Amino acid sequence: MADRPGAHRLSLRAALALCLSLTNAAQAETLRLATYNVALSRDYAGHLVQDVERRDQPILQIAAVLREVAPDIVLLTEMDRDPQLRALAGLQQILAEQGLIYPYSYAGPVNAGVMTGLDLDGDGWVNDPEDAQGWGKWPGHRGMALLSRYPIGPARTFRLSLWDDVPGSMIPTGEPAQVRAIQRLSSKSHWDIGIALPQGGTLHVLAAHPTPPVFDGAQDRNGRRNADEIAWFNRYLDGEAMRDDAGLTAPLAQGPVAVLADLNADPFDGEARRGSLRTLLGHPRLQDPAPTSRGAVIAGVGGANDAHLGPADQDTADWRDDPGPGNLRVDYVLPDARLRVSGAGVFWPIPDAPLHEEAMASDHRLVWVDVDLP
Numbered sequence: 001m002a003d004r005p006g007a008h009r010l011s012l013r014a015a016l017a018l019c020l021s022l023t024n025a026a027q028a029e030t031l032r033l034a035t036y037n038v039a040l041s042r043d044y045a046g047h048l049v050q051d052v053e054r055r056d057q058p059i060l061q062i063a064a065v066l067r068e069v070a071p072d073i074v075l076l077t078e079m080d081r082d083p084q085l086r087a088l089a090g091l092q093q094i095l096a097e098q099g100l101i102y103p104y105s106y107a108g109p110v111n112a113g114v115m116t117g118l119d120l121d122g123d124g125w126v127n128d129p130e131d132a133q134g135w136g137k138w139p140g141h142r143g144m145a146l147l148s149r150y151p152i153g154p155a156r157t158f159r160l161s162l163w164d165d166v167p168g169s170m171i172p173t174g175e176p177a178q179v180r181a182i183q184r185l186s187s188k189s190h191w192d193i194g195i196a197l198p199q200g201g202t203l204h205v206l207a208a209h210p211t212p213p214v215f216d217g218a219q220d221r222n223g224r225r226n227a228d229e230i231a232w233f234n235r236y237l238d239g240e241a242m243r244d245d246a247g248l249t250a251p252l253a254q255g256p257v258a259v260l261a262d263l264n265a266d267p268f269d270g271e272a273r274r275g276s277l278r279t280l281l282g283h284p285r286l287q288d289p290a291p292t293s294r295g296a297v298i299a300g301v302g303g304a305n306d307a308h309l310g311p312a313d314q315d316t317a318d319w320r321d322d323p324g325p326g327n328l329r330v331d332y333v334l335p336d337a338r339l340r341v342s343g344a345g346v347f348w349p350i351p352d353a354p355l356h357e358e359a360m361a362s363d364h365r366l367v368w369v370d371v372d373l374p
Contacts, residue, residue: 030342030370031197033333034071035260037209037317037364038062040079040087045138048080052090061361063091067098068355069347069368073148073195075260077188077209078362081107081143088145095147104152107145110188111159112136118179134187135211144188144209146260153194153202156244161185163228167235170224170273187211187225190232192244192252199373204257206233212264213272214325223273230263230276237285257285258371259334262364266328268310286334289341289369290314295348295356296365300327316346317364333369343370 040062042048052059066074080087088107095102113129113136121130129137136142146152163171164180171180191207210229216222236242236252243249259280265272267281281288292313300312303321316331335341347366349356359365 029372031073031203031373032069032071032368032370033205033258033260033335034069034074034366034368035077035262035331035333036062036066036074036366037077037262037331037362038079039362039364040076041142042080043137045080045140046082048087049082049090052087052094055094058361059091059094061358063094063098064355064358065347065361065366066095067100069366070100071366071368072150073146073203073205073260074366075205075207076145076147077262078142078364079107079145081110081140081145083140092147102147102149104148104150105145106148106152106155106191106193107143108155108157108189108191109159110134110136110140110143111184111186112143112188113139113141116179116182118182120179120183133184135215142188142209144191144207146191146193146205146207148195150198151196153196155194156192156246156248157189158191158232158242158244159184159186159189160245161190161243163225166228166231170228172219172221172224174219185225185228185232187229190229192236194253197373202253202255204253204255206236206252206257206259207261208232209262210264213270220273223271226264227273227276230265230280233259233261234276234279234283237280237283256336256339258336259286259332262331264330266310266330268329269308270325270328270330280334283334285337287337287339287341288332288334289344291333291344291346291367291369293346293348293365295350295353295359296327296346298350299348314346316348316367318348318360319363331364331367333367335369335371339371339373341369341371344368 111133114133163183163185188209193205195203210226213223213226239251241251265277296315297313304324304326314329315327
């Protein structure tokens, strides 16, 4: 694992302590998949490392939510990535002390904060967060990480793919040639991560965190990019041979897959272009368990929420109600259509319920789905 960029393993002593728990896990008949926007981004590089090592309250609250749900595999979005992966290792250690042990992780580089050297937003400056390949104040800002109880195998990443190379790209027609020549599709990255299942075989976790379809102008640049970032999943699931960052051009493997992502798009409400998302939710290789929670129903009242068309119990983000956008469904766990779903939910405790305050450490809620292993 050490020779794979973005990978991390616990110490030998911690790994030895896992033997019993891994033996028990290997006997399990179900696999709990989850995605969780943990809101662990900071304005300065290295700040999150300090917060984790100090065990600040938001870190412990996020850990408490993870410990309660205890997913086998979880994608963490909006978690700053430092070069030595110290923040991630520190979070793994906190979780291990609470009995939730993840011996395997992956946290590859992201486009957020990687400056283009161009004035992408036309404000006369070239080093603002808006001028990066993905919005960010420094490289690794608002990154992604995958935690797993099972071994992580080869990972294909597609961070370097250009937006203008996408078939039928929705990149604005007025975009200058120098921007088209360097602008990447992924605002963070797109990943295909192999997970070795305890019963044998490999689960391919497809992960991404597209840009929000807001914070732009009349050309709807972010909305267009969000739609194309989501459409990447459709193309890959359709069998299109994709060129990855290592230079390999190949289609998605035929084994079971699962999409784990904060897609920043709701199928009914908000400002996203919904075509790509609806295609993904109905893709024949996937199924949408449509996880729900009582907490979302209680929170989804008032302001912009009252005009929403989508079911409130499926919301996963607790956003500003007045003037909007209100609460939306933006976080997804979409397992392979060939797997049997045995449970699903959004961890959104109702007021006064245990861990209600801890869940509010992020403006997103953890989404989980249980599937029977093949």
